[in-house]
Amino acid sequence: MAVTLAEVAAHAGVSPATVSRVLNGGYPVAGGTRTRVEQAVEELGYVANGPARALAAATSDLVGVLVHDVADSFFGILAGSLQSALAPKGHGDPRRLAVVCNTEGAPEAELAYLTLLEGQRAGGVVLTGGAVEEPGHTTALAARITRMADAGAPVVLCGRPPLPVPAALPVATVMFDDRGGAFRLAEHLLSLGHRRIAYVAGPPGLSTTRVRLGGHREALRRHDPALPEACDPLTVHAGFERSAGYDATRELLRRGAPFTAVAAANDTVATGVAAALREAGLRIPGDVSVAGFDDLPVCVDTAPALTTVRVPLREAGILAAQLVTGRRPLPPGGITTLPTELMVRGSTAPPPPEGSRP
Amino acid sequence: MAVTLAEVAAHAGVSPATVSRVLNGGYPVAGGTRTRVEQAVEELGYVANGPARALAAATSDLVGVLVHDVADSFFGILAGSLQSALAPKGHGDPRRLAVVCNTEGAPEAELAYLTLLEGQRAGGVVLTGGAVEEPGHTTALAARITRMADAGAPVVLCGRPPLPVPAALPVATVMFDDRGGAFRLAEHLLSLGHRRIAYVAGPPGLSTTRVRLGGHREALRRHDPALPEACDPLTVHAGFERSAGYDATRELLRRGAPFTAVAAANDTVATGVAAALREAGLRIPGDVSVAGFDDLPVCVDTAPALTTVRVPLREAGILAAQLVTGRRPLPPGGITTLPTELMVRGSTAPPPPEGSRP
DNA sequence: CCCGATTGAGAAAGCGCTTTCCATCACTCG
DNA sequence: CGAGTGATGGAAAGCGCTTTCTCAATCGGG
Incomplete structure (x- = not known):
C-alpha cells in the first residue's frame, strides 16, 4: 500500500x-x-510507518500530555503552546505528536493514562496540574515515572511538585512560583487596607491549593501574626470551576462574617465569586475586592477587570516541550521555577469605610 | 521487559x-x-504493546483531532469533550487516545498533520473548525480523506462543510446550524429596532465566516431588501482573536459611519469589540449593542453579559467521538446538523434615540 | 455407528522498521 | 609494503502482535 x-x-x-x-x-x-x-x-x-518504527525502536513519536481538562483555559493554553512547540517550524526534527488526556485530576485516571501511554511506548510524558497529595498516589506515581524515565521516556512535571525519583533519570519539573504570587497578591490586598480577607481555596489535598493558600497566609502572618487565624472562618475550600466559586461565596455570605476582599484559587473561581457577589447586591471593588489567579484571558473582559497573578502558561508549555523532547538539557537539580507576576486591575481597591456591610 | x-x-x-x-x-x-x-x-x-498491535493490524488506537488551536475555548471545549468521550467510563472498550494538532486553520498544516497521522496508522480523524474554501485545498483534502477512510480510518468533519468523497466510505459530517443562528441573531437585533448593524466577520475564505455572514445578511434582506447593501460599509473582515475585534472596531469607529449594533464572528472577537467600544466612551448596550457567537463561558462574565448564539460544542464532541470510533452508525447522508440557539443577554437592547452618536 | 459439518486452537508467516554484527575498502603508519 | 584503522554499507535477526491456514476434536444425522 x-x-x-x-x-x-x-x-x-x-x-x-x-x-x-x-x-x-x-x-x-x-x-x-x-x-x-x-x-x-x-x-x-x-x-x-510510525508503529513499525516504534516497535523496532521501542519508543514512539508520541508525547503524552496529562491535563485536568483541556476545556479549561488554564490547561488549554498550556497544552496548546506545548503542542505547537512540539512541532518546530523548520521541519527538521521528526514531528512529535501530542496525546492529550483529561484526567480530571483523579489519581486513578492519571495512572490509567500512563499505563496506556507506556503501552504505546510514548517517547515522553508531561504531567500538568496540581498533584493530589496522598502518600499512596505519590509513591505509585513516582514508581511509574521512574519506570518510564528508565525506559528512556523523559517525564516533565509541570505545575506540580517534584517527585522522589533517582537523579540522573530524565525527569524534569517546571514549577510556577505560586507561593510568591499568592504572597504578593495578599500583600497587595493588605496594602490597600483589607484585613478581613476571604479566601476561596481549591480542593483540599491538591498541591496547588496548599501552596497558594500557604503563600497567602504567610503574607497575612507577616503583616500580623494573628491575621491568618482571624481569617480562617473566611476560608472555604471548593472546586476549580466557576460554580464552585459561586457556591462558596454564597456560603460565605450566608455565614454572615464580614469581609472586604475575596481571593480565589484561580480566575475561573473568581468569576463565580464575582457573580455571587454582584447578585447579592455588592459592588466590586466598591464593597468587596476580588482577586483571581492565573491571568486567564477572561480577566480583562470582566467588569471590572480582574486583579490576578499571571502564571506564564505559554512559556511553561514551550519549556516542557523542549525538556520532554530532549531539545533542552535538564536544568541542574531538574527543577525550573517560573516567576509569577501580580497583575493589578480594577477589581481590587481599598475597602469601604467601616459601617458598610458586610 | x-x-x-x-x-x-x-x-x-x-x-x-x-x-x-x-x-x-x-x-x-x-x-x-x-x-x-x-x-x-x-x-x-x-x-x-500498542505499536506492535498497530503494525500487525495496520491500524492504531490513535484518533487525530485537528483544531485551529486548543488554547481557544471553542476548540478546547470541543476537543475536551471529544477526548473524554473517547475514553468510556466502563473500561470495556480499548481506550482510544486523542492526538490533538493545532493547525491554525492553515491548509498546509492540516495536510501535514494528516500525513503524520496516516503514518501513525491513526484509527480515525476528526477535523474541526471552519474550512479554508479554496478549490485546490478542498480537492487535496477530499483526496486525503478518501484515502484514509478507504484504509479503514473513519473521518469526521466537525463544524465544516462536507467534502466530496465517495459515499459508503466512513466519512461523517457534524455541522452546526450557524446560518440559522446568525439569522436569528440578526432578527433579534432588527426586532429591537437596529438598522445600522455593523458586522465584524471572520477571515474571508473560511466556511464559517461565509455561512454566518450569509445567515446574517439573509435576515437583513428579509427585513428590507436594501438593508444588506446599506450595511456593507459596516462590515469588516478580521481574524478570530480578541485583538482582531478590537482593531476592527477601532477601524469602524474611525470611518465614522454610524451604527447602533455590532455582531461579531464569535464571542472572542466580540469581547475585543466591546473593549474598543468602551474605550471610545460608548456604553453597551446603551449606545451600541454587541453580540457574539458560540456562547463560550466568557459570555456570562462580561458586563453586560454577552448576547450570543449557543453552539453545542460538548454535544458535537461526544457525537464526533462516537462516529469516529464507530460506536454510532453514520446518519443517512452522513450529515448531522446540530441546532444552535439564540441566547439573549444584556449586551443587546434597543438602539438609542436618533441624535446620539455614532 | 460412520461421515461431513462445525467449532476451537495451534503453527507460522509476516507487518515495516531498527540495529547489532560483519565485510569491504581506501588509506595511513611503521 | 603489509597490517592496522576508521569510514561505509549490507545482511539478517528480531520487536510483539494479528491473522490466515491447518488440523484436531466434537456433533448431529442417516
Missing part, C-alpha cells in the same frame, strides 16, 4: 539499513549516498 | 494466537479457555 523503506532502498540502490540510517542520523553516511536516498524519499513521497 | 503476549499465553497454557483472539474478540473462544487467559492477563498485569 504505502511506500515502504524497502522500496525507497531499492529505488536508491542501497540497503534498507542505509535508508534507515539516513533518516534517523546518528551514523556516518557518505554524502553521495545520503543525497541519493533523500532524493528517493522525495520522489516516492515516503512516509515512515 | 514488559510482559508480552507470548508470556501470557505460556502462563495460561495456550497459544499466543488464542490470547490475541480473547483480547480482540471477533472469534469464537471456549468459555474455559477465555477465563484462563483473562486470569493470566490479570495476574501478569499484561498491557498490550
